[in-house]
Amino acid sequence: MKRRATVNDVAKLARVGGSTVSRYLRGIPVRPNIAERVARAVDELGYAPDETARALRLGRTRTIGMIVPRVANPFFSLAVQCMEEEIQQRGCTMILLTHQDRMAQQASHLATLLRCKVDGVILTAAPATTLQNVRSVLPDVPIVAFDAFLSSEVDSVFLGNREAAFSATEHLLAHGHTQIACLTAKEHIYSYQQRIAGYSDAMTRHNLKSILMTAPDYDTLRSALKASIQSNKPPAALLALSDVGSLNVLRAFDELGMSRSQYLPFVGFDDPDFAALIDPPLTVIRQPIRKMAHATLRLLFQRIDESAPHEAQQMTLPGELLCRRSCGCA
Amino acid sequence: MKRRATVNDVAKLARVGGSTVSRYLRGIPVRPNIAERVARAVDELGYAPDETARALRLGRTRTIGMIVPRVANPFFSLAVQCMEEEIQQRGCTMILLTHQDRMAQQASHLATLLRCKVDGVILTAAPATTLQNVRSVLPDVPIVAFDAFLSSEVDSVFLGNREAAFSATEHLLAHGHTQIACLTAKEHIYSYQQRIAGYSDAMTRHNLKSILMTAPDYDTLRSALKASIQSNKPPAALLALSDVGSLNVLRAFDELGMSRSQYLPFVGFDDPDFAALIDPPLTVIRQPIRKMAHATLRLLFQRIDESAPHEAQQMTLPGELLCRRSCGCA
DNA sequence: CTGTTAGCGCGTTCAA
DNA sequence: TTGAACGCGCTAACAG
Numbered sequence: 001m002k003r004r005a006t007v008n009d010v011a012k013l014a015r016v017g018g019s020t021v022s023r024y025l026r027g028i029p030v031r032p033n034i035a036e037r038v039a040r041a042v043d044e045l046g047y048a049p050d051e052t053a054r055a056l057r058l059g060r061t062r063t064i065g066m067i068v069p070r071v072a073n074p075f076f077s078l079a080v081q082c083m084e085e086e087i088q089q090r091g092c093t094m095i096l097l098t099h100q101d102r103m104a105q106q107a108s109h110l111a112t113l114l115r116c117k118v119d120g121v122i123l124t125a126a127p128a129t130t131l132q133n134v135r136s137v138l139p140d141v142p143i144v145a146f147d148a149f150l151s152s153e154v155d156s157v158f159l160g161n162r163e164a165a166f167s168a169t170e171h172l173l174a175h176g177h178t179q180i181a182c183l184t185a186k187e188h189i190y191s192y193q194q195r196i197a198g199y200s201d202a203m204t205r206h207n208l209k210s211i212l213m214t215a216p217d218y219d220t221l222r223s224a225l226k227a228s229i230q231s232n233k234p235p236a237a238l239l240a241l242s243d244v245g246s247l248n249v250l251r252a253f254d255e256l257g258m259s260r261s262q263y264l265p266f267v268g269f270d271d272p273d274f275a276a277l278i279d280p281p282l283t284v285i286r287q288p289i290r291k292m293a294h295a296t297l298r299l300l301f302q303r304i305d306e307s308a309p310h311e312a313q314q315m316t317l318p319g320e321l322l323c324r325r326s327c328g329c330a
Numbered sequence: 331m332k333r334r335a336t337v338n339d340v341a342k343l344a345r346v347g348g349s350t351v352s353r354y355l356r357g358i359p360v361r362p363n364i365a366e367r368v369a370r371a372v373d374e375l376g377y378a379p380d381e382t383a384r385a386l387r388l389g390r391t392r393t394i395g396m397i398v399p400r401v402a403n404p405f406f407s408l409a410v411q412c413m414e415e416e417i418q419q420r421g422c423t424m425i426l427l428t429h430q431d432r433m434a435q436q437a438s439h440l441a442t443l444l445r446c447k448v449d450g451v452i453l454t455a456a457p458a459t460t461l462q463n464v465r466s467v468l469p470d471v472p473i474v475a476f477d478a479f480l481s482s483e484v485d486s487v488f489l490g491n492r493e494a495a496f497s498a499t500e501h502l503l504a505h506g507h508t509q510i511a512c513l514t515a516k517e518h519i520y521s522y523q524q525r526i527a528g529y530s531d532a533m534t535r536h537n538l539k540s541i542l543m544t545a546p547d548y549d550t551l552r553s554a555l556k557a558s559i560q561s562n563k564p565p566a567a568l569l570a571l572s573d574v575g576s577l578n579v580l581r582a583f584d585e586l587g588m589s590r591s592q593y594l595p596f597v598g599f600d601d602p603d604f605a606a607l608i609d610p611p612l613t614v615i616r617q618p619i620r621k622m623a624h625a626t627l628r629l630l631f632q633r634i635d636e637s638a639p640h641e642a643q644q645m646t647l648p649g650e651l652l653c654r655r656s657c658g659c660a
Numbered sequence: 661c662t663g664t665t666a667g668c669g670c671g672t673t674c675a676a
Numbered sequence: 677t678t679g680a681a682c683g684c685g686c687t688a689a690c691a692g
Contacts, residue, residue, distance in 0.1 A: 006669055017679035022671055031677070051445040052391060053669035055382040056684050063425075070411060077407035081400060084428055093442055095393075096426040098414055112423055115381040250607045260609075274604035277580045279590075336685055347663035352687055361661065383685035386668050 005045035014041040025049065055117060062092045064300070065113040066122040067106060068146075070098050074243050074272035075287065076124075079146070082293035083122060090301060092119070101126050101186075103133070110137040120300045124148045127188040142303035144296050149190040155299040155308070157292050157315045161191050164285045164319035165198030165239070168267045171283075171321060172237045173206055175265060175328045181211040181228070181235035183245055185221045195241045195269070211235055218248045225252045229264070237328075238266035245269070246282060265328040269319075281324035288317050335375035344371035355379065385447060392422045394630070395443040396452040398476075399431050404573050404602035405617065406454075409476070412623035413452060420631060422449070431456050431516075433463070440467040450630045454478045457518040472633035474626050479520040485629040485638070487622050487645045491521050494615045494649035495528030495569070498597045501613075501651060502567045503536055505595060505658045511541040511565035513555060513575055515548045525571045525599070541565060548578045555582045559594070567658075568596035575599070576612060595658040597651075611654035618647050 011018040014037040024030050024038045041047070055061040064087050068076050080096065087094045095118060099106035106126045113121055120142040123134070131151035134143065145156040165182075172180050182199040184192045196212065203210045213228065215221035228234060229252070240246045246268030253263050260279060268275070268284045275282040295315050302308035323329050341348040344367040354360045354368045371377075385391040394417050398406050410426065417424045425448060429436035436456045443451055450472040453464070461481035464473065475486040495512075502510050512529040514522045526542065533540045543558065545551035558564060559582070570576045576598030583593050590609060598605070598614045605612040625645050632638035653659050 007671090008669080011679090018669095019671075019673095019680085020678060023678090026671085029677080034678090048441065048445050050386075050447065050669055052382055052385040052447050053684095054671080056380075056386045056668090056686090057670045057672085059684075061382060071401065071414070072404075072408040072411040074402075077410075078402040080407075080410075080426070081402040081428065084401070084426060088427070093425050093427070093446065095423050096410070096414060097418070097423070098411065111378060115378050116423065117380065117382050244603075247603055247607055254607060272604070273574075273577055274602070274608065277577055277584060278604065278608045337687090338685080341663095348685095349664080349687070350662060353662090356687085359661080364662085380685055383668095384687080386670085386684090387686045387688085389668075 004050070005047040006050070007047075009045055010038065010041045010047050013045065014038045059117065060119050061117050063095055063116065063118045064092050064120050064122065065095045065097065065109075065116070065118040067097045067099055067109050067113075068124045069101050069126065071096070075270050075289070078289045079293055082290050083297065086293060086297045090297070099126050103129060107133070107137065110134060113141070114138050120144070120304050122146050122296055122300065123150065125150050127186075127190070142300055144300045144303075146292070146296050147191055151312075152314065153312050155303065155313050155315075157296045157299065157317070158194075159191065159287045159292070160316045160318045161194035162198035162201070164269075164321075165195035165241070166202045167198075167319075167321055168239055168269075168285050169199045169202035171323070171327060172239065172265065172267060173202060173208075175237070177237035177265065177328075178206075178208050179211065179234075179236040180208075180239060181213050181225075181237070182239045182241065183213045183221060183225060183249065184241040185215050185218045185245070187214040192241050199239055218244060221245075222248045222252045222255070225249065226256055229256060235264065238264050240266060240268040243268065243270035243272045243275075246275070246284070250278070263326070265326065267321075267327050271322060275322075276324065280326040283324045283327035283329065284322050285319040286322045287319055292317055334380070335377040336380070337377075339375055340368065340371045340377050343375065344368045389447065390449050391447050393425055393446065393448045394422050394450050394452065395425045395427065395439075395446070395448040397427045397429055397436060397439050397443075398454045399456065400428050401426070405600050405619070408619045409623055412620050413627065416623060416627045420627070429456050433459060437463070437467065440464060443471070444468050450474070450634050452476050452626055452630065453480065455480050457516075457520070472630055474630045474633075476622070476626050477521055481642075482644065483642050485633065485643050485645075487626045487629065487647070488524075489521065489617045489622070490646045490648045491524035492528035492531070494599075494651075495525035495571070496532045497528075497649075497651055498569055498599075498615050499529045499532035501653070501657060502569065502595065502597060503532060503538075505567070507567035507595065507658075508536075508538055509541065509564075509566040510538075510569060511543050511555075511558070511567075512569045512571065513543045513551060513579065514571040515545050515551045515575070517544040522571050529569055548574060551575075552578045552582045552585070555579065556586055559586060565594065568594050570596060570598040573598065573600035573602045573605075576605070576614070580608070593656070595656065597657050599649075601652060605652075606654065610656045613654045613657035613659065614652050615649040616652045617649055622647055 007018045007021045010021045071077050071080050084094050097109040103126050124146050125148045143154050145154050200210045240249050268282050271284050271286040337348045337351045340351045401407050401410050414424050427439040433456050452474055454476050455478045473484050475484050530540045570579050598612050601614050601616040
C-alpha cells in the first residue's frame, strides 16, 4: 500500500514549485510548457486533490447536508433522489441524515453537520422545531427549509398545500358529496396542517361542517376510520393527506371486507407508483417533486454564492389534481 | 459572525495546553480539577471539534460512502434508511451517491469517495463492473458489495436469490401450473440472473421448459407480456423478479382490460407497502432488508477495525415466501 | 500526567 | 509568472 500522491510529489516530478501545481489545477494561467509537465506528472502519479486538506484550508467542503424525517417513503425517497442528482451535478456531495420526527436526533444531526462544516443544509424539520433550535447549533450555515415550515426568515420551498387540499375537496364536493371526512395521522406536521386548512376552506365555503379524523399513528387512524364507516353516520367521501394515508384508507376498506362497489369515493396526496394500478385507480394531488428539488437547490446555492437577496425567499409550487377513478369520476 | 472556537481557545481559557484539551475530549485520563476547568471552558465557548481538521490529521473521516443505482425504489429506499440508521449509531455519517446503472457515473462517484477519504464503501455496483474497475480508483478502502456481485474477493451481502426464486417457482408449480413465465427487465443485473437461475432450476427439476421474458426496459416488457397473454399460447402463471416487475404485471392486466377473475396467478419479489393492499394481495418473496443492512455494516466495520479475517466473507440471507392470494392460494 | 512542538496536504500570501 | 514559507485545527511524539 503506497501513500497517495500529494501536490509536492507532483511538483517534484514536474520540477516546479508546489504552488504552481495548485494554480495549474485551479485553472490559473501558467506557462504552457510548465502546464504540460505538470499535466504529465499528475497523470503519471494518478494525483487527485485531498478534499480533507482542501476543506481545512478553505473552510468550505463542497458538501451539502440533507436532513429528512425518513427515506423509506415514496415522497422523500424521490425527493432525496432528485436532490442527490442536482447536488452531484453542481460538483458537491450529499450527506444524508434522517431524524424520524425526533427532535433530539435532529439536534444531534445538526451538530454533526456543524462539525463536518457542510456548505449548506436542506432541512425538513421535525414538528415544533424553531429557528432558534437550529441556529443555536448552526449559526452561519445557509439553510433551505423543504416541505416543512421553519421560519419566515429562512428560504423555503413547499407545495401549495392549502390550495391543493382546497381543490381536492372542491372536486369531491362537485361530485355531490357533503359528508367529506379529512384524515391524517401526524396532524402536528406543518404540511398536513396547511392541507387541513385548505380542506376546511372548501367545506366552509359550502357552509358544510368539517369532519376531521386524526390520530397519533396510522393504525389508530385506521381503526377510527373503520369505526366511523360502520357507525350510523358514516362519511360519504374521504380526503387522505398523504400516500401512507391513502394506503391506510384502502387497508381499512379491505379489513372491513368491503367490495369495490362499496368503497367510499376518495382523493389522496402524492402519486406513488401503485396509485394508477390499483382498483380503483387513485385520484391524487401530485407534488412536483423534481421542480421542488430544483428550486430548493437554486435557493441554497444562491445563499452559498452570496448571490441571494438578503431577505428570505418563500417558494410555493402548485400541486396537480390527477383525476383517476377513486374520486368517483368515470 | 464570530469564528468558531478551536482547541487552543479552550486551552487558553482553561489555562492548560492544547493537547490536554484534546486528551480530555478523547477520554484519556486527566487530573480531575483540570478536567473540570476544561469542561467548563468547552461549555462556555460551545466548542465542537472540527472534523475536517481531525480528518486531515488522522487520515480517517468517520464517513461511509454508499453507492446505489437509485433510491426512488422501495427496495433501495428501505435499504438506505436502514444503513443510515446503523451508520449513525456507530458515530459515522453517510455520503449517498446514485449511479443509475451508469458505469461512468459510478466511476466518478468512486473518485469522489477517494478524494473525500471515506473510511468505507457500501457498493451496489452497476452491471458489468469488475473489481479492477473499482480498485483502480479506490485501492485501499474497505468495501462491501450489497445486493450486486462484484468479486469473490470482497465481502458481500445478498439475498439467497437463487433459492428464493426456486421456492417461488415451486410454489406456483404446486398449484398445478406448468406454463410459468419468468419476467424481468434488466436481465444483466446480477440478482436477476440468480433469480432466473433459481426459476430454471425448478422448471428443469419438473422437466418443464423455461419461458423467459426479458426486455431492455419495463415498457417493452409490458408490451411483450400483453402480446403473450393475447397469443394463442399464453402463460398460465407468472414470476416477476422485482417490485417494479410486479407493478408492470398488474399494469399489463389493467391495460388489457382483464377482470380480477381473469388475472393470471403470479408471484413477485420484494414486499412494498401496497403489496398487501391491492386486489389480489400479492404473494411475494420478502427480502430481510434490515438484517441485510446490519450484516453489511458488521462486515464493513470489521474491515475498518481490521478485526476481519483476511479472506473475503460472502453472506447470503434467505428470502421469505409471503403467501397471499395472487399466487392462487385461497 | 502535562505542555510544547511538529506536521497532515492544501491554498495563499509575499518576494523574487 | 514562479517558488518558498506559512497556517488552517487537530493529534501524536517527546521531553518535562
